[in-house]
Amino acid sequence: MMNRRRFIRNATVGAATLAAAPVAFGSNSRLPVASFNDAALEILPRIRAWQHESPEVAASDEDFWAEIRRAFTIDTNQINLNSGSVSPAPRIVQEAERNALTIQNMSPSLWVDEFLIPQREVLRTRLAALFGCDREEMAITRNTTESLEIAQFGLPLKAGDEVLTTTQDYPSMLTAYGQRARRDGITLKMVPFPSPASSPDEIFDAMSNAIGPRTKVLHFSHVTYTAGQIFPVQRLCQLARAKGLYSIVDGAHAFAQFPFNGTEFDCDVYGASLHKWLTAPFGTGLLYVRKGLIPSIWPLTAAPESLNDDIRKFEQIGTAPVANRNAIGEAITFHEAIGADRKAARLRFLRERWMHQMADVPGVELLTPNDSIQACALGTMRINGIGANELTERLQREDQIHVRPRFVPNEWEGIRVTPNVFSTLWEVDTFAAAVIRIARSLP
Ligand SMILES: Cc1ncc(COP(=O)(O)O)c(C=O)c1O
Numbered sequence: 001m002m003n004r005r006r007f008i009r010n011a012t013v014g015a016a017t018l019a020a021a022p023v024a025f026g027s028n029s030r031l032p033v034a035s036f037n038d039a040a041l042e043i044l045p046r047i048r049a050w051q052h053e054s055p056e057v058a059a060s061d062e063d064f065w066a067e068i069r070r071a072f073t074i075d076t077n078q079i080n081l082n083s084g085s086v087s088p089a090p091r092i093v094q095e096a097e098r099n100a101l102t103i104q105n106m107s108p109s110l111w112v113d114e115f116l117i118p119q120r121e122v123l124r125t126r127l128a129a130l131f132g133c134d135r136e137e138m139a140i141t142r143n144t145t146e147s148l149e150i151a152q153f154g155l156p157l158k159a160g161d162e163v164l165t166t167t168q169d170y171p172s173m174l175t176a177y178g179q180r181a182r183r184d185g186i187t188l189k190m191v192p193f194p195s196p197a198s199s200p201d202e203i204f205d206a207m208s209n210a211i212g213p214r215t216k217v218l219h220f221s222h223v224t225y226t227a228g229q230i231f232p233v234q235r236l237c238q239l240a241r242a243k244g245l246y247s248i249v250d251g252a253h254a255f256a257q258f259p260f261n262g263t264e265f266d267c268d269v270y271g272a273s274l275h276k277w278l279t280a281p282f283g284t285g286l287l288y289v290r291k292g293l294i295p296s297i298w299p300l301t302a303a304p305e306s307l308n309d310d311i312r313k314f315e316q317i318g319t320a321p322v323a324n325r326n327a328i329g330e331a332i333t334f335h336e337a338i339g340a341d342r343k344a345a346r347l348r349f350l351r352e353r354w355m356h357q358m359a360d361v362p363g364v365e366l367l368t369p370n371d372s373i374q375a376c377a378l379g380t381m382r383i384n385g386i387g388a389n390e391l392t393e394r395l396q397r398e399d400q401i402h403v404r405p406r407f408v409p410n411e412w413e414g415i416r417v418t419p420n421v422f423s424t425l426w427e428v429d430t431f432a433a434a435v436i437r438i439a440r441s442l443p
Pocket residue numbers: 084085143144145146170172221223224225250252253273
């Protein structure tokens with residue numbers, strides 16, 4: 001049983017923890033639970049002790065990042081350089097999820113409906129603030145796939161309408177358009193662009209020049225899953241607006257990797273996964289829809305007509321796990337405690353560090369621009385004479401380094417390297433040394 005002093009101490013840690021304090025609901029009943037996120041109590045004050053440090057100084061302050069690493073439960077006997085697929089969640093998020101699971105199982109229909117589900121509104125407000133939009137434009141989903149497919153299938157498109165995207169957009173999204181093409185007769189045009197691009201203009205021009213009389217949608221990634229190329233989102237969305245096209249932005253890799261103001265982009269739709277850069281639990285995502293566009297998009301799972309103008313119409317998925325979603329709040333708290341600018345500076349620093357070490361090694365080719373405007377955490381490279389699958393397998397077998405092979409059909413293949421806030425300089429340097437050793441060993 002938690003004593004009063006402990007409860008008060010706990011209740012002052014972060015908005016999401018506060019949300020788990022005893023709350024009156026219904027008539028006069030009170031929840032018999034209190035905030036009990038010990039991991040939050042342990043780590044947050046330690047991280048916040050660094051709040052005075054600028055992003056530039058913090059980026060290479062190993063003492064700070066050692067604290068961050070301690071916040072996770074990662075396997076130190078392998079080097080995880082693939083946070084691009086999914087990030088581990090820190091302890092405070094794991095604990096928040098377990099706590100919500102306990103509450104859920106006390107009496108699901110009561111605690112879930114009366115307590116856990118209404119908490120979604122707190123999360124909506126906090127996610128909207130982080131994204132930079134009105135809370136009435138923010139839906140909570142299960143992942144980017146769900147968020148984007150709501151728009152991909154829900155926008156009013158007819159036979160002959162063209163969607164313009166790139167050859168480096170995410171395969172599931174291309175599959176979704178392929179299905180809509182078979183069902184409704186829309187067409188899909190995929191534009192290639194160089195990796196690395198010489199400048200954001202090169203990307204902008206590639207898309208802009210490909211717009212034709214039948215184009216109705218511009219769909220592109222804020223950060224590509226292939227080489228981590230950052231797109232000029234604002235310019236492309238403004239172009240779409242000027243030409244009367246819908247803009248759909250795939251933000252799976254951008255949200256919470258580096259700070260931005262989503263409203264300034266002026267996009268129509270933005271989807272992201274929170275289990276990547278926000279380090280929220282698996283199966284959490286967000287969907288931004290510009291307010292004026294909400295009535296025009298059909299939800300994937302049906303909603304009553306009364307919700308037609310309401311962003312919540314995109315959340316009508318029936319009974320589904322709530323514990324993962326309710327832990328999003330602690331992920332936001334953790335992210336904010338690190339500081340979005342400090343995090344982005346660190347991620348750039350780590351990528352630049354390994355890229356710099358191999359830039360001049362014969363046979364090594366960097367596919368990501370070594371430029372802070374065009375890249376942040378993700379970097380992709382290849383070694384001439386060895387395929388991406390084989391290089392991935394050798395790094396795993398010989399050095400216990402986990403990376404992802406990436407393939408752009410008919411264009412290139414390489415390995416994508418994604419350090420995270422828990423990555424150490426030793427890990428990044430060990431990766432660089434392994435690549436150089438393998439490159440030099442080839443005939
Ligand atoms: C650019 C991009 N879009 C969409 C997705 C799909 O994300 P999820 O599987 O979380 O829906 C990914 C996953 O890696 C991605 O990299």
